[in-house]
Amino acid sequence: MSESNKEPANKSAEEQTEETEAKQKTDARPQKSGGNAPRMLVGLLIGVGILGGSAYAAWHFWKTRPEARQFKPPRKPLKVEFAELKQVDFPVVIPSQGRVKSRAVSGIVPEVAGRIVRVAHAFREGGFFKQDEALLWLDDRNYRIAIKEANATVRQLQVKLRLEQINRASYANAVALAKANLSKAEAALELEKARQSAAIANLRRLNALTQSSPLARNEPQIKEANATVQSAMAELTKAQADLEQRPDQMEADLRAQIDAAKARLARTLTDLERTVVRAPSFPGRIADKTADVGQHVTPSTTLARAIAVxxxxxxxxxxxxxxxxxxxxxxIIDAGGNSSQPSxxxxxxxxxxxxxxxxxxxxxxxxxxxxxxxxxxxxxxxxxxxxxxxxxxxxxxxxxxxxxxxxGRPIKNVFIIPRRAVRRGDFVLMIDEEKRLRRWRLISLWRDEQTVIARQVEGEDGQVRDLKEDEVLCLTNVDFAANGDKVDDGTSPPQKKSPKGP
The missing domain is CATH 2.40.30 (Elongation Factor Tu (Ef-tu); domain 3)
Structure with missing residues (x-):
């Protein structure tokens, strides 16, 4: 601090000291009774003035003090590891986990009742079987007897049908015979009518028609021929009615009975086939079983559980x-339910x-x-x-x-950033052509435990740019790094460097 600055403060202190001494001398003089209060007030004011002056002097000295020089040692460039970025197609791999399950689980259930008489070697827990392989055999004797009975019933009904067909043929023959008799009677009637016409013509020629007898006029023969025709027509009508009604109904009934008997026979044959219990329609393995030889089973009994292999x-x-x-x-399913298969x-x-x-x-x-x-x-x-x-x-x-x-599908034309180079907030440090650090935030497309995948970065001012080939990425974890910090990567500056940050 200069001397000119110190003088006002020193004079003020000396003046204050002289005033204090004069005051003390004045106070030492004899005073009249009743004048102590003004003297005490003056002393108090003088003390406050002294303290205020001292405080002002101290503040003034502090305010006008010279600034101390600060020594800043030169900063050495930070030694760092680096890597040059390369554009690649990144293969996406999604980790997951789960439990294996068979694509199909099926219960082995018999379709008919019976006693198990034999099982296959594959019918055991852990046994493997082929598609539709025979696994168990049930007692089939009752089904074989039922097949014989059904066959006998079918044959019996077929014999009855044949007899009815023969009867129908006889009725048809009766109709044919009645038609022949009718034709014969009609021919005889026509012949008698011709004879009558000839007889009447002959009697007229002889002028004996009025005196002739019915026999001469051939009338009895005509009457008899008409009666024969009527009788033949009645026989034909009866034969046709018999042919159309009774035999036809009986044949239809017999045919229906034969169809029913054949259906029972087919069902019995199917039941006989079902006494062999087969594996499901896939190759598989027996997971567990609940039946074995000698056990009587029903169609609702689950014999085993099989899984596909x-x-x-x-x-x-x-x-x-x-x-x-x-x-x-x-x-892909549209609103109409139509589907198109993916690629x-x-x-x-x-x-x-x-x-x-x-x-x-x-x-x-x-x-x-x-x-x-x-x-x-x-x-x-x-x-x-x-x-x-x-x-x-x-x-x-x-x-x-x-x-x-x-x-999954690979991500095209991206840059792979090692996870150790990524700081909190997805920030990375790039090295520019002057070997200075520049902070950028990654706009990540994918990340896992080892890498972060990106195409673009964002600056601290919000500017977004594309990453480029051969940009230099700082791999070293630099604490408290700032934009523009000098680094030493141990090499000469690369030809292609990261652009300067904002």
Missing amino acids: DYAEVRLPVPSSLVGHLDSPDP GTKTRVDINATIGGREHGWTGEIERTEARVNQSSQQNFVIARVPNPYGRSPALKDGQFVRARIH
Whole structure:
């Protein structure tokens, strides 16, 4: 502080000291009684003035003090690791997990009642069977007897039908004979009429018609011929009625009885075939059984439970945010219920399981998706199909817990950012051509435990730009890094560098 600045403060202090001493001398003089109060007030004011002056002097000295020089040591460039970005197609792999289940579970139930007399070697817990293979045999003696009885009934009814057909033929012959007799009677009537005409003509020529007898005029013969015709017509009508009514009804009844008997025979033959209990219409395995030789079973008895072994299914959860990376196997259904099949692209699934302390793998594909989304977790479920789960050892058994890696559609033309280079808030540090750090926030398209996938970054001012080939990414975790900090990557500046930050 300069001397000119100090003088006013020093003079003020000296003047205050002289005033204080003069005051003290004045106070020492004898005063009249009753003048103590004004003297005390003056002393108090003088004390306050001294304190105020001292405080002002101290404040003035502090305010006008010279600033101390600060020493800033030069900052060395930070040594960092770096990587140059390359544009690639990123293969999307969605991790999931689930339990294996058979694609079909079926109960083995007999269709007829009977006693089990024999079982196949495959009919045991854990036994494998082929499609429609015979597994059990029931006692079939009653069914064979029923078949013989049904055959006898059919033959008996067929004999009756043949007899009725013969009777019908006889009635037809009677109709034909009646028609022949009628034709013969009508011909005889016509002949008698001709004779009568000739006789009358001859009598007229002889002028003896009036005196002639009925016999001469051939009238009795005409009457007899008419009677014969009427009798023949009556016989024909009766024969036709007999042919149309009675035989036809009986034949229809017999044919209906024969049809019913044949149906009973066919059902009995089917029941005989059903005494052999067969496997379902898929290759499978017996999961458990509840029947064996000697047991009497009914059509409602479940003898065993079988599971399919041609392929297995795994129900896998997939977050809704990742479903868009999968090729949907489901058809597209319009409002009219018409469907169009999706493209032939199949989504591959790698299945892994730890069995006996060792890792084993299988390959499958997504077959379909479930109809509903889980309301609590908002996850979709896809069904993976694994063919031939028992084709090698160890087998992929029903109920086995597995891990899955679902291969979705690759993300085209992106940059893979190592997870260790990503800071909180998805910020990364890029190195520009001057080897200075620039902060950018990733606009991520995909992330997992190892990587973050992006095409663009956003600056601190909100500006968005595309990432480019050979931009330099800082891999070292630099605490409290700021835009513009100098770095040392141990190399000369690359030809292509990240642009400066905002």
